[in-house]
Amino acid sequence: MTQQDILARLRRLPGGVFWLLGWLCACAGAVCFAYYWRVFYYLEGRIAALPLTAAMVGLASLATLAVFLLVRFVKQLDTKAAICIFLCGALFCFANPPLQTPDETNHFLRSYSLSLGHFDFDANRTYPDDVAKLVESFPGAWVNSHTSQGMTTDEDGNPSVYTTEGYALKQQGEGGPVSGVADGFAAYFDGQPAENPVSEPYFFMTISMAPQALGILVARLLGFGALGCMYAARLANLAAYAALCWLALRNCKRYKPVFLAFMLLPLSLYMAASVSYDATLLGFYYLVASFYCKDEITDRDIALFLFAFVMMNVAKPYINLLWLVLPIVLPKSAWKTRWKKWQLAVACLVGGFALGKFFDWYGTAFRYNYPYVGRQIAGAGEVDQLAFILSNPLRYIAVLLGTFYENKFYVGQMGLFGALDLEVPFISLVSPMLLLFGAVLSVHEKSSLKPAPALGLGALSVLYITGAATAMYITSTPVGMIRIIGVQARYFLPAFLMLTVLLAAVLSHVLEPRLAAGQKKPQAVALWTFAAFGMLGAVLLFQHYFIGPVFVLPA
Structure with missing residues (x-):
């Protein structure tokens, strides 16, 4: 046979x-x-x-x-993808313990205030005891917050230093009790009041917090406590992210496998299923990037692009103004709108800058009873650091390149979750391979890419990466330090997406396409492959926080 x-x-x-x-x-x-x-x-x-x-x-x-x-x-691939994104993200929503995403405590507290109708900022305003109990039971960065260090002896009897950094679960001696995140849930439900009240955080965003604030409002009206409100906020953010991904996929006429790879990346789902404005910000990034993958830009597209661009700049002002370059580098053949490219660029610049300045003013004008808060990083200073960069440009270039080199150019850190304290090595290893696989699945889509737009797209991506790293150097790094502090791989996901699109476009000119453009098979393979990887990422995150590995402390 x-x-x-x-x-x-x-x-x-x-x-x-x-x-x-x-x-x-x-x-x-x-x-x-x-x-x-x-x-x-x-x-x-x-x-x-x-x-x-x-x-x-x-x-x-x-x-x-x-x-x-x-x-x-469900017949439409875009709709299937949006539902897959929501379902895979829901696993992250519950696999990730409460308040463990970067800055999630402050974002939750601000969103809770918005759900109560408080659109100003008052440091003397406190929260219900249930909210204070949740914050007390789940300190941010659990892995670092419960780190032990000390001296012990090795198997030869020699003194040695131990640290439990990176371990969510600890055991007191062989066979002793295991402490971990489950103790946080036990503390939350123990029926005792919080030891200290919690007041409003030093965090002053409003409009970017709307989806999660709405989720908290609905949960409160249904009678849920603080923990239920936190999960409702995560799911609301996740739903908004899935909707933005759906719009982005509908916008794409090519390279959908690349977009699916990034949308279903465990790091993307982890941020999307959190109480953080980064969830919708990431969705807006992917929506704006999708305009590069359209055959035609019409008047209706301009309105959607402007909306996404403005929302990006409301969440993270100034650095996201760089994305106004995207319409300029689009192929001239795709421009089918009455708007001129320079007109759209000016509208983006004025709208993004004006709204950024407006919300800066709003956060200052309606702020009450907040004491002066010193810098978290000793020695940092924006003016002095900027003067240092301008007076030592070659030295800063060396600092920039050295930081990226030491951190594997952040491509190898896509399995880094939490506030720089938890890495799942398997996710870090496999994520770049699957992103490359997404590019390979798009090779059959013969690109009309010309040299000028390709160079523009590459320059935009590199400039954005450089700008994001430089912003951290100016705001969060001691003046003159030879490394940049606080940079994470998640900051570069939109730029990595555009570079992967560029890679797919270049490969389509180098390799011989075996499939005609518009084939559904590569998109289906991409959807189910990346959805399975997203689910596995959630399981491994759950494994680290709730199952093991366990660090055995010296008895």
Whole structure:
């Protein structure tokens, strides 16, 4: 029997057979994962085998059912992708412990105030005890907040230093009690009032917090406490991110696999499923970037571009003004609007700058009872640092290149979650490979890219990366320091997206395309591959915070 005969017989099998086999494979994978946790992380003493295995099989069954419903009832790929983004992000919403995303505590507190109708900022205004209890039970950057350091002896009896940095779970001696994030939930539900009240944070954003504030308002009206409000805020942000991704995918006429790779990247989903304005900011980045992948720019597109551009600059003013370059580098053949390119660039510049200045004024004019807050980084100073850069440009270039070199150009840090305190090495290793795979899946889409727009797109991406790093050097790094402090891979995701689009466009001119443009198969492969990776990322994040690894402290 030939291979063709076997394939022909398989095609004649009822579709239900393949779904049954898929469900059985998913359940088998769940059982193996549960067994791996029990063996490798010594779960026998903490979680009973049967409930853990049943929970994992149940989740695998739900995932299989979700995929079946999507394939069976949702025909448009863009809609399928948006639903996948929401479902995969929902896993991150609950796999990530409360208030562990960078700055999530301040963002949650500000959003809670907005949900109460407080559109000013008052340091003397306190929150309900339930909110204070949540903040007390889940300190930000849990892994760093519960780090122990000390001296012990190695197996040869020699003194050695130990640190529990990077470990969410600690065990007191061999066989002792394991402490971790579960203790935070126990503390929240222990029925005791918070030890100290919580007042409004030193954080003054409003409009960019609207989705999460709306989620908190709905949760409060339904009677949920602070913990429920926090999860509602995450889901509301995630829904807004999925909607923006849907708009971006509908906007793309090519390179959808690249966009799907970034939208479903674990780091993107982690930020999207958080109480942070970065969730919608990331969605607006992807929406603005999608305009480069259109065949025609019409008058209706201009309004959407202006809206997304302005919202980006409301969230992060000044640095995002760089994105006004995007319309300028678009191919002339795609420009089918009555607007001139320079007119749109001026509108973006004026609108973005004016709104940035307006919200700066608003955050100052309606701020009450806030004491002077000193710098978090000793020795930092914007004016002095800027003067240092201007007087030592070659030295700063060396600082910039050295920082990127030491950090693997941040391409190898896409598995870094939390406030620089938690890395999932597998995600850091595989993420760049899958982004490259997204570019490969787009090679068949023959690009009309000309040298000038390609150079413009590359220059915009490099300039944005340089600008974001320089902003951290000016605001958060001691004057003259030889490294840049506080830079994270998530800052560069929109620029990495544009560089990957450029890579796909260049490869389409170098390689011989095997498929005609517009083929749906590469897009479907991209969707299910990157969705599976997103789900795996959530499982591994949950594994680190709730399952292991466990650091055994010296008895």
